[in-house]
């Protein structure tokens with residue numbers, strides 16, 4: 001009997017040797033130990049595999065410091081993949097090597113100029129798509145995303161943000177009905193229909209977790225928020241990511257995880 005293929009695919013990309021020259025918006029620049037970042041990224045990959053994903057790993061892009069943060073280049077739903085147009089001009093070339101991979105699994109669409117979207121601003125919970133009104137994602141980008149997704153039954157809702165890079169810096173889903181949220185950075189009212197777990201106040205960056213099936217992956221550096229999730233019955237898989245966090249990256253941004261369609 002052939003082994004069945006994993007039901008989820010995770011697309012990742014190795015750390016650029018130039019990661020220290022990354023874009024930064026809300027964190028202070030400090031030296032990045034690229035070797036340590038690579039080791040942590042390898043640990044992240046192992047977690048994705050352990051949680052049942054087939055991992056597709058692209059080579060590093062030496063001249064693109066932020067290219068490890070593949071999430072920002074595309075939004076993948078069951079019916080299609082939307083290649084974004086990242087808000088930072090320095091990141092616009094990253095999608096060129098992602099598109100042909102996604103094209104193997106989904107029809108491709110594109111956000112066109114003057115629209116901009118970073119995938120980190122797009123939170124999909126079932127057919128609800130929340131999009132952060134960040135300095136990377138503009139109204140034109142949101143309108144284009146809505147036009148592409150609405151025919152497939154998705155509702156696209158803009159969400160105000162403050163003091164953080166992306167919507168998923170401030171809120172992510174930990175189940176179909178529960179979100180993990182940082183109330184200082186977004187509006188809890190936008191998620192009124194969900195059970196809300198707030199990050200521990202001593203861990204402001206803890207809201208970015210990656211849901212895979214019934215588990216969530218989160219940085220090991222947020223034990224108090226982890227305890228809140230576990231108290232709510234959520235299975236948490238910690239992973240060391242503090243070197244990538246120096247580049248303002250976090251858990252979701254290092255992968256694009258999507259379902260394998262039959």
Ligand code: CIR
Pocket residue numbers: 022023024025066069071072088091119120121166247248249250252253
């Ligand atoms: C940037 O500023 O674009 C990168 N240094 C970090 C991107 C992190 N992306 C994400 O959380 N989706």
